[in-house]
Amino acid sequence: MTPLLQIEDLHVWFDIEDAPELHAVQGVSMSLAAGERLGLVGESGCGKTTTALAVLGLLPPTASVSGKVRLEGTDLLAQGEESVLPHRWVDIAIVFQGAMNALNPVRTIGSQIVEALELHGRATGSAARAQSANLLESVGIPGSRAERFPHELSGGMRQRAAIAMALSCDPKVLIADEPTTALDVMVQAQILELLDRLCRDFGLALILVTHDLPVVAQLCSQAAVMYAGEIVENGRVDDLYHEPRHPYTRMLFAATPDLSARHGEIASIPGAPPRLDRPLTGCPFKSRCDSAFEPCTAERPRLNAVGAEHEAACHLNDRAQASA
Amino acid sequence: MTLDHPLPAAPEQLEELSAEGLGERRTPGFIRSAILTQPAALVGLAVLFFFVFIAIFGSYLEPYSIHDKTGPVYAPPSSAHWLGTDDGGVDMLSLLIAGTRVSMEVGFAAALVAMLIGGAVGVISGFVGGIIDVVLMRITDIFLVIPDIPLMIVMAAIFGRSLKNIIIIIGIIYWTSTARLIRAQVKSVRERVYVKRARSLGATNNRLVFKHVLPQVAPLLIANTVLTVAVAIFDETALSFLGLGDPSAISLGKVIENAFERAAISSGAWWAIVPPGILVALIILSCSLIGGALEDSLNPRLRVAHLGARTFRLRPLVGRSPEAL
Amino acid sequence: MEGRADYVVKRTLFALLTAFVAVTINFLLFRALPGDAVSGLRCQHCTFQFKTALRHDLGLDKSKWEQYKIYLKQLAHGNLGLSDVSHQPVRGLLWDPLKNTLLMLTLGTVFSIVFGLLTGVVAAWRRGTWVDKGSLWTSLAFYSMPTQWLGLMIVYFVADRIGLPHGGIQSPDLGILGNPSTYDYWKDRLEHMILPALTLGLVLYGEYTLIVRSAMLETLGEDYVLTARAKGLSNFAIVRKHGLRNAMLPIVTLIALSLGFIVGGAITVEYVFDYPGIGLAIVDAIDKRDYTFLQGAFLLLTISVILFNFLADLLYFKLDPRVTT
Numbered sequence: 001m002t003p004l005l006q007i008e009d010l011h012v013w014f015d016i017e018d019a020p021e022l023h024a025v026q027g028v029s030m031s032l033a034a035g036e037r038l039g040l041v042g043e044s045g046c047g048k049t050t051t052a053l054a055v056l057g058l059l060p061p062t063a064s065v066s067g068k069v070r071l072e073g074t075d076l077l078a079q080g081e082e083s084v085l086p087h088r089w090v091d092i093a094i095v096f097q098g099a100m101n102a103l104n105p106v107r108t109i110g111s112q113i114v115e116a117l118e119l120h121g122r123a124t125g126s127a128a129r130a131q132s133a134n135l136l137e138s139v140g141i142p143g144s145r146a147e148r149f150p151h152e153l154s155g156g157m158r159q160r161a162a163i164a165m166a167l168s169c170d171p172k173v174l175i176a177d178e179p180t181t182a183l184d185v186m187v188q189a190q191i192l193e194l195l196d197r198l199c200r201d202f203g204l205a206l207i208l209v210t211h212d213l214p215v216v217a218q219l220c221s222q223a224a225v226m227y228a229g230e231i232v233e234n235g236r237v238d239d240l241y242h243e244p245r246h247p248y249t250r251m252l253f254a255a256t257p258d259l260s261a262r263h264g265e266i267a268s269i270p271g272a273p274p275r276l277d278r279p280l281t282g283c284p285f286k287s288r289c290d291s292a293f294e295p296c297t298a299e300r301p302r303l304n305a306v307g308a309e310h311e312a313a314c315h316l317n318d319r320a321q322a323s324a
Numbered sequence: 325m326t327l328d329h330p331l332p333a334a335p336e337q338l339e340e341l342s343a344e345g346l347g348e349r350r351t352p353g354f355i356r357s358a359i360l361t362q363p364a365a366l367v368g369l370a371v372l373f374f375f376v377f378i379a380i381f382g383s384y385l386e387p388y389s390i391h392d393k394t395g396p397v398y399a400p401p402s403s404a405h406w407l408g409t410d411d412g413g414v415d416m417l418s419l420l421i422a423g424t425r426v427s428m429e430v431g432f433a434a435a436l437v438a439m440l441i442g443g444a445v446g447v448i449s450g451f452v453g454g455i456i457d458v459v460l461m462r463i464t465d466i467f468l469v470i471p472d473i474p475l476m477i478v479m480a481a482i483f484g485r486s487l488k489n490i491i492i493i494i495g496i497i498y499w500t501s502t503a504r505l506i507r508a509q510v511k512s513v514r515e516r517v518y519v520k521r522a523r524s525l526g527a528t529n530n531r532l533v534f535k536h537v538l539p540q541v542a543p544l545l546i547a548n549t550v551l552t553v554a555v556a557i558f559d560e561t562a563l564s565f566l567g568l569g570d571p572s573a574i575s576l577g578k579v580i581e582n583a584f585e586r587a588a589i590s591s592g593a594w595w596a597i598v599p600p601g602i603l604v605a606l607i608i609l610s611c612s613l614i615g616g617a618l619e620d621s622l623n624p625r626l627r628v629a630h631l632g633a634r635t636f637r638l639r640p641l642v643g644r645s646p647e648a649l
Numbered sequence: 650m651e652g653r654a655d656y657v658v659k660r661t662l663f664a665l666l667t668a669f670v671a672v673t674i675n676f677l678l679f680r681a682l683p684g685d686a687v688s689g690l691r692c693q694h695c696t697f698q699f700k701t702a703l704r705h706d707l708g709l710d711k712s713k714w715e716q717y718k719i720y721l722k723q724l725a726h727g728n729l730g731l732s733d734v735s736h737q738p739v740r741g742l743l744w745d746p747l748k749n750t751l752l753m754l755t756l757g758t759v760f761s762i763v764f765g766l767l768t769g770v771v772a773a774w775r776r777g778t779w780v781d782k783g784s785l786w787t788s789l790a791f792y793s794m795p796t797q798w799l800g801l802m803i804v805y806f807v808a809d810r811i812g813l814p815h816g817g818i819q820s821p822d823l824g825i826l827g828n829p830s831t832y833d834y835w836k837d838r839l840e841h842m843i844l845p846a847l848t849l850g851l852v853l854y855g856e857y858t859l860i861v862r863s864a865m866l867e868t869l870g871e872d873y874v875l876t877a878r879a880k881g882l883s884n885f886a887i888v889r890k891h892g893l894r895n896a897m898l899p900i901v902t903l904i905a906l907s908l909g910f911i912v913g914g915a916i917t918v919e920y921v922f923d924y925p926g927i928g929l930a931i932v933d934a935i936d937k938r939d940y941t942f943l944q945g946a947f948l949l950l951t952i953s954v955i956l957f958n959f960l961a962d963l964l965y966f967k968l969d970p971r972v973t974t
Binding site: 465466469470471472473474475477478481554558561562565566577580583584589594597598600601604605606608609612613629630631632633 | 804871
């Protein structure tokens with residue numbers, strides 16, 4: 001069965017001043033089946049947002065890309081912007097961070113949903129306006145709010161409106177980039193519930209980009225952990241939690257504050273991620289790893305299978321396998 | 325008015341890179357680096373230095389005295405007079421050099437006046453706040469409403485046409501925008517500084533805080549002053565043209581006026597008309613470039629430009645190499 | 650929504666208050682002159698007694714406060730006093746020059762706004778390409794040129810080539826063969842207006858292109874532009890519906906504000922082209938020490954600045970749904 005979305009060896013570079021290039025995404029490969037929910041996890045700066053944006057070709061002119069993004073077999077990036085444009089919104093839609101100014105402040109939210117409907121021929125005129133109101137209702141916003149401007153809505157409602165807009169053209173895949181960041185906890189829960197319900201009701205595949213592990217645990221069945229522009233571990237969320245096969249994954253989960261624990265110790269990972277405007281040697285995590293050993297200095301670990309549907313890029317696994 | 329700013333990098337990584345590199349601190353090298361990284365500003369600086377040089381050493385460079393008739397009336401450029409002569413037989417090149425000096429003097433002096441008044445008002449208003457702030461800002465608002473050139477014309481007519489008066493008049497009109505700008509900056513700096521001092525000493529020493537506030541404000545003040553020089557020279561040229569300049573000090577504006585009054589057009593004497601204007605335009609242009617570049621650097625736009633003439637580029641497949649990269 | 654109505658009320662009150670202050674300053678400015686209109690009179694019968702009597706007639710021997718009250722009362726009746734030179738009502742004397750200036754200014758500003766918008770948008774959209782760089786440098790060049798010098802250049806190099814007059818507002822031979830038809834009359838007027846309007850328009854074009862480009866660049870880096878792109882909109886649609894629509898906010902405001910000060914530029918242009926507008930009238934009045942006329946003209950200019958500022962506030966309010974205070 002062909003996966004719905006398949007990312008093959010994606011690289012993204014950015015031109016920056018004072019340095020040759022920033023290698024933001026370094027050979028990412030992922031696959032997503034229809035209706036599947038994948039969490040893309042990592043610290044800020046690890047390249048997860050860039051990866052998500054690259055799927056839709058939403059990169060600035062300073063970017064260059066290599067690799068393939070296959071939607072039902074067709075490579076979206078084959079001719080760059082030209083080949084990906086027809087698939088935007090109708091096949092893959094995206095919801096951005098709540099803190100962003102993702103909705104145009106001088107136009108009503110209704111009109112912005114209508115814009116999507118009319119652009120892709122789903123409805124026009126009053127039919128479009130009616131459908132726009134329906135969409136808002138389906139995410140829990142009274143249809144009358146369609147005449148409001150974004151600044152008149154609370155953060156949570158803006159996110160809901162953005163989600164409604166994203167679903168307006170029946171996409172197959174929804175990308176949610178940090179959808180709950182900058183929202184307060186109660187609202188976060190509501191948004192997550194909403195996403196859960198909508199994905200189920202419409203059979204949507206979901207890529208959830210976030211640095212927040214509990215969110216992934218709640219919503220996704222699969223997860224991919226990114227570090228320094230590459231995927232260091234991916235597999236089922238349960239496997240990652242109970243049997244992490246990469247020190248970074250393990251430390252990430254350990255660093256997550258567990259509200260049920262008695263002691264409020266928050267373990268954080270010391271150090272900082274490496275700069276991606278210089279070439280890397282060895283394992284990118286070596287400076288912060290607590291189990292680094294001899295091969296980590298010079299040799300970059302490859303993403304290898306370490307179980308059923310479970311891959312990790314760490315020399316520790318290779319050593320374990322070798323000695324098995 | 326802002327100029328170009330180089331396109332930045334990936335959204336996430338950029339925050340980290342800039343936190344390492346640029347930071348919030350305005351070090352003295354900041355101005356230098358701001359100019360050196362922007363070619364337009366470099367060109368502007370080079371041109372401005374050239375004019376400053378002429379202004380300072382011009383009198384040694386003038387081939388002839390500007391007070392003597394040394395050639396025929398409205399003579400075209402020749403080997404004796406590189407830029408010809410004006411209607412009084414005076415060498416144009418010498419006139420231009422002398423005129424540059426006067427124009428630059430007035431421009432810089434007026435901008436200095438505006439900077440001193442505007443800077444002082446801005447710092448006091450932003451720092452002290454309260455009723456003084458309100459009063460000063462109301463006064464500024466009122467000044468801003470009065471049309472600049474008409475006011476200058478009227479004041480020049482009333483108070484006489486000396487160089488000193490022109491300088492003061494121009495300075496008085498333009499301190500207001502400087503004041504506003506500085507006030508906004510001082511207010512934001514003040515928050516930051518107070519937080520620091522509150523933590524360390526507990527007691528605030530105004531003198532010491534001045535030492536913290538002023539250095540933070542200085543780059544903006546300098547950028548604004550450079551732009552004011554441009555406006556000041558523009559206005560002085562206009563005033564001289566209308567016959568309101570100092571009759572004894574010949575600025576480039578006066579040279580243009582002379583050409584106008586004394587039928588240079590009908591005499592076909594383009595060398596009396598074209599060069600002085602080009603010089604004024606160059607001075608103003610270079611100041612604008614420098615001031616604009618400085619202002620741009622003070623507001624780093626971390627935003628990625630989402631749209632452009634080109635789109636993102638494709639590269640051939642990289643492939644996973646088994647060896648270390 | 651109460652917040653929105655509040656804003657309009659507040660801005661209106663502010664405009665009225667500023668107008669009142671402007672009126673007062675106007676009074677002070679012209680009455681604080683060394684020597685009043687009468688003392689400057691030189692004529693056969695201008696003996697001391699005559700001057701004293703005239704002073705009394707004009708009310709110039711009363712206290713400043715009395716004069717102020719009279720001034721305000723006269724203003725309330727739309728009376729701007731009598732010209733010191735021609736003894737005609739100032740209001741009437743202002744009307745014709747005002748019409749001429751307004752026509753010429755409208756021509757020039759429409760030109761500059763239309764082309765400024767076009768060039769600015771394209772430059773921002775095609776940032777970094779030669780189109781952008783070319784228009785940027787062209788705009789900077791025009792913005793830096795002294796207005797009067799540009800006018801002289803146009804007269805010298807262009808006027809004769811395309812058969813347009815060098816100045817004035819009416820050809821001396823118009824109507825020689827009987828009353829000119831309306832068409833001929835206006836055609837002649839237009840011919841006289843084109844060059845001054847073009848001069849002013851070019852300088853403004855430079856300024857407006859820079860404003861538009863800057864505003865568009867800012868807007869094109871906003872997050873909602875990325876959303877629009879993600880929705881599948883074409884670049885052109887994005888620039889039009891999300892870029893320009895949002896950039897119009899700062900653009901409209903800045904242009905409206907600058908319009909208030911345009912008369913300054915008009916003064917020099919009218920002087921060069923001997924165009925009988927308000928600017929030329931002001932210069933003449935200064936020469937002849939017609940202070941009452943100046944007072945009226947100046948008031949007119951100041952009120953127009955206040956008016957345009959107010960207009961800018963209203964436009965901003967209309968275009969931006971976020972404005973509440």
